[in-house]
Amino acid sequence: MPLSVDTLIIGAGAAGLMCAARLRTRSDSTLLLDANDRIGAKISISGGGRCNVSNRVLDPSHYRGDPDFIDLVFRRYDNRWLTQWIESRGVALQCEKRHQYFCARGASSLIDLFARETGGMRVHLGETVQSVEGEGPFIVRTSKRNYRTKNLVVASGGLSFPRLGASDIGLRIAESYGHSIVLPLPALVGLTLQKEQFFMKELSGISLPVVIAVGGRRYEDQLLFAHKGISGPTVLNASLWWDRGEVTIDFLPDFDLSRLKGPKKVSTLLPMPRRASRAFLEHLGVEDKAAQRLNARDRQRLALLRSYRLAPAGTFGYSKAEVTRGGIATGEIDPETMMSRRVRGLYFLGEALDVTGELGGYNFQWAFSSAAVCADSLASDQ
Ligand SMILES: Cc1cc2nc3c(=O)[nH]c(=O)nc-3n(C[C@H](O)[C@H](O)[C@H](O)COP(=O)(O)OP(=O)(O)OC[C@H]3O[C@@H](n4cnc5c(N)ncnc54)[C@H](O)[C@@H]3O)c2cc1C
Missing domain, CATH: 2.40.30.10 (Translation factors)
Known part of the structure; x- marks a missing residue:
């Protein structure tokens, strides 16, 4: 028998963690799942171990992707929201190199924050999603068991840094539901x-x-x-x-x-x-x-x-690239909810989408902002 949940989030990286954290108090039937045996693997090594979470200068010109789509997300959840959200939970940020916000006490302070914020939730680690089928409910097959879920949030990131759990599952899921893919390529790379x-x-x-x-x-x-x-x-x-x-x-x-x-x-x-x-x-x-x-x-x-x-x-390829550019085309995603315009209950967040930022905290900002938009939509659907 598959385990039933209301919402299943694939990926306990930046986007999946923020989505889960913001849903915690609003839904008791959410499951966060990751192939890694720890949460926030990329956060831990980012920004030289200090995680550059955001940038003081935020607008779509710092991204490759549809500027209107990006703008709609940032109008609701921008850099001020993010820095306040983090600092109000006891994690000090420091603005350096003129514009970049880093975790003053290292990336682990941010991971600890997310561990607290997702505490009490169901988090299944060391479990790899292999395939998804069906629709309302979705059936998610992993390396360990099957799940049935009303909402499926794909926050599985891009293809870069495979040693930290990256996979093409997000692209495969999107394609299987008829979404277009913009050619993925290594970016922020030598x-x-x-x-x-x-x-x-x-x-x-x-x-x-x-x-x-x-x-x-x-x-x-x-x-x-x-x-x-x-x-x-x-x-x-x-x-x-x-x-x-x-x-x-x-x-x-x-x-x-x-x-x-x-x-x-x-x-x-x-x-x-x-x-x-x-x-x-x-x-x-x-x-x-x-x-x-x-x-x-x-x-x-x-x-x-x-x-x-x-x-x-x-x-230098995906093994060295900080991000993947390209990904799931945003034309088929609603920026007010991050839900697929094709399939009700199917959401895409973060780096899996065709939105890629420059160096300087832009990619975490995107992951966190898109996740917050999605969490609002899921909460209003409860
Ligand atoms: C070395 C390095 C340094 C970086 N530094 C910065 C920085 O300082 N500032 C910045 O803004 N950006 C930085 N980035 C980019 C940033 O890390 C990413 O853009 C961001 O993590 C994307 O968030 P995400 O949640 O979309 O994906 P991810 O953080 O990649 O999370 C996706 C999660 O999904 C999981 N997953 C994938 N496939 C499966 C599957 N089949 N089953 C189960 N789980 C799966 C993965 O294990 C992973 O934990 C850096 C990247 C690297 C590689």
Whole structure:
């Protein structure tokens, strides 16, 4: 006999936990289920162990996804709501790097909060959802047993970081009920290089301020050379918009090339570590000589560093990607409830949807806000 509940939430990550926490006092027949043997696995490793939960500057321009859909959700549950919700429950947040809210006492303080908020609820861990069928009620088959549920909340996240329980179950469920899927791809991830740029691998460990332009966006922050290619915050953000083809990198932001004059060697005058400037000079075919000896061709070649066109070979993949872009198309989801427009009682939240934020707390904000909207709808349905 399947176990019967009113609401079954797949995924005890950010979205599933917030949904469960907000339902706790309003429904006594909710079950939260996760393949992992602990709640909030990604929260625990996020933001360098301090979980960047939100950002002071919140609007849809920081997301890849339908801006109207995203806006409707944030109009109800925004960054002020989230930071107050967390802080009023005793978890201190700290605003750093100008705009980003981190857990002052580490990500574990947020996980403890959710453990308290979901205390007394049925939470089944170490149980993997394998398939779902039926409709009002749904029959959910897991690695351990079967459930019958009136409402099914899919908060199973994206495909990145499979070692933390990620799976394609959300996409499979959505597809089986006729939902469209926007091609999922690794995002907020490093980019690999073509042969022509392999010299950059030799610079592994060096970090530089750059500006990257891609897909009509412009990101200004650090680029980190890595063994596998290029990484760092600017590259991670750029990966959100990179659809094959080229990105343009300014390796000398704010540097006026006419300052290259006098007897000093060019490599010492370029505003980057010497190892990097020497490698770039060699790559451009410019001799490392006294700046006063640079000729017109040399200067033309050096100008390429201000708008260096690079066609990445690919990405570092799902094992390194912080998020998955693409996912369940939002056109078939009601942003007032997060319920499927196709199937009554079927809800989708968080990263499983085709909404992906930049670095800076945007993805947790989305997971928590979409979950709060869903919980309201479920509570009003009790
Ligand atoms: C290293 C890293 C650092 C990050 N840092 C930040 C940060 O600082 N700020 C930020 O905003 N975002 C950050 N992110 C992104 C953020 O973690 C995600 O966007 C967010 O967790 C998405 O929430 P979610 O609830 O939708 O999915 P998840 O948190 O991924 O939760 C989904 C849950 O569903 C479970 N699940 C999946 N399949 C099944 C199945 N078949 N059966 C049962 N359970 C299943 C998984 O085990 C998982 O626990 C980071 C991501 C990574 C990988």
